[in-house]
């Protein structure tokens with residue numbers, strides 16, 4: 001079963017940064033872009049497990065702080081020439097800037 005869970009408000013996530021949520025499936029990082037879009041990935045780089053939440057957000061990409069691989073925030077795919085993928089999660093912003101995360105139950 002999958003469900004939407006209220007996590008936080010938009011202002012709880014730093015612009016061009018991330019907020020980490022601890023779940024039964026591991027840490028999930030909620031990233032906020034310059035245009036206030038919120039996107040969620042496992043907080044674990046597919047290369048060697050680096051904490052993506054500590055990376056640099058630019059456009060809809062985060063650069064891993066350990067070895068600089070670039071990961072697409074919309075689908076978790078590592079940008080070429082590197083390879084790999086981390087899990088992405090649907091997010092929606094509802095009234096009063098509440099952030100909902102779609103996760104398995």
Ligand code: FES
Nearest residue numbers: 045047050064067
């Ligand atoms: S751990 Fe992320 S690029 Fe190596």
